[in-house]
Amino acid sequence: MITEEIIPGMQGALPSVLATVDENGTPNISYISQVYYVDDTHVALSNQFLNKSMRNIKNNGIATVNVVRPDNLKSWYFELKHKKSKTDGDLFENMTMQLEAIASMTGMEDVFKLRASEIFEVVKVYEVIMS
């Protein structure tokens, strides 16, 4: 589902937009720094300040995210289905390390802590055609 062509867009070069919706149908979008590649049908998001987004996702289990390749600005939408919140394992540790590395450069390692890595199944991928 996630082809090799998309992977360069999943390295945190350009922020992604995460869209969710609450029980009343009110949409919410939020910028996230990286959509992590897990395998070709799964991605992970880091849960650090995603209060409203996570409430919506816990509520209905769905979200949409877009990723952009920094070199040619090609862009894709992923339709996501929430699977689980992980607080251990290689992926969680790697995401924690990335966050710690960046946070420690700005003296904020005590502020930014990864709460969990949120694992999603990618239900559908489609390229955004720019006219």
Add this chain to the structure above:
Amino acid sequence: MKTENDNLIELIERQKKVVNIIHEVSSKVNSSLDLDTIFNSTFNLLDRYFSFKHIMILLVGKEDSDQLHVTAIHGYDGMGVGAVVPIGKGIIGIVAKNKKLLRMSGVMQNVRYLKAASSDRKSIDLPGIENCGSQLAVPLQIHEDLVGVISVESPNVGLFDSKDEELLEMISDQIGIAVNNANQFKIIETTNAQLKDLNENLEQKVIERTKELARQKDKIEVQHSLLEEQHITLGEEQNKTQKMLEKIETLFGQQVSQEIVKELVKIEGDINSKLYDVTIMFLDIRDFTVFADSRAPEEVASFQNKVFGELIEIVKKHKGITNQILGDGIMAVFGAPVVTNEHASNAVAAGYSILNKIKELAEKGEIPEIRIGIGLHSGKVIAGNIGNNYRKQYSLTGTTVIIASRIEQLNKVYKSQFLVSENVYEGIRNIGYPITELGDVELKGIEQAIGIYQLVK
């Protein structure tokens, strides 16, 4: 569009390069112990095969193990060696902390994102390129222990991928081996030196026990080093040296350091009676007779052996000669038969060293607590070889000897442990020992009063 074939060809090309580089790096590691050489050729290979333009190797500090020191760099305009990264700070610091590799893209974008999202905390300066787009850092480990980090970075975003992770992990294994080899080599060198040292100490002990054997060995050793130093050919010269050594040993026994023996051989054993400027040391163990009377003879003997053994060693170490062992004390001379201008400071240093040693032995419980008195005086003596062919002694005569003895006795009056005359003081005044002036004192049998100084701790 790239076909599957193209991709396969690309993959094979890359694998070829990987095999080549690993082969070249590992053969370098196997053939050299010089880390600089290994690091630099690794950098060059990484640049040549994979166009890695910014590479650095950081090693854990020897004294400050919570920091990494930039040890080798490639592509930073030669700047940056010596820079420090605290473990736990930045990508490299986090890799070190977690002992896990980390690949990041959009490093600077992420930093900006966090800065924007937060208050005005100060960011810290870490070595690296200014606009880092992607970075890959891999820990260097020996077994489970972290020894450093190798890092590559690029201003381009998304430059490194999982294949680069694999490559750099293989490289880091090789570098780890190189660092380990270099460390092991250092350890072996130090151990060798220590063994050599131990050996020398052991020799001293062996000398004490198996005098004859050790004497032969020392002779050979001294001859050997003399031969090396002076390129003396075998024959007449050697006989001369041999005779000299025998003569010196008959005179001084084991109470002379090898250094002095060598010196004596150099001055061709010119130890006929003549006038020397020396410092004489008298040392006395207080209340020794009281101690001896209340102990078993074996205990007294073991105490004497222990204490005098140590004293003689210390005197030797400071280029002195223990000239006589009296029942409860010793007399030592500094400055003869090998002339030196530093006889006073050598003698004072020896005196301090003796006081410390006695204290240390008593604290360890190896000897009972005792008080000693040390007296030093510098002046002229007639020193030389008195006796017949069977029993000869290196003997010292002159009022200097008597004054030194009297000064030692003064310790009883002043309840002190270490007194020296004004002459000795002249020789050490520049050194800055803590000294109390006790004034001029008249000594029994000596016409002129002599200035006395107490050396304190």
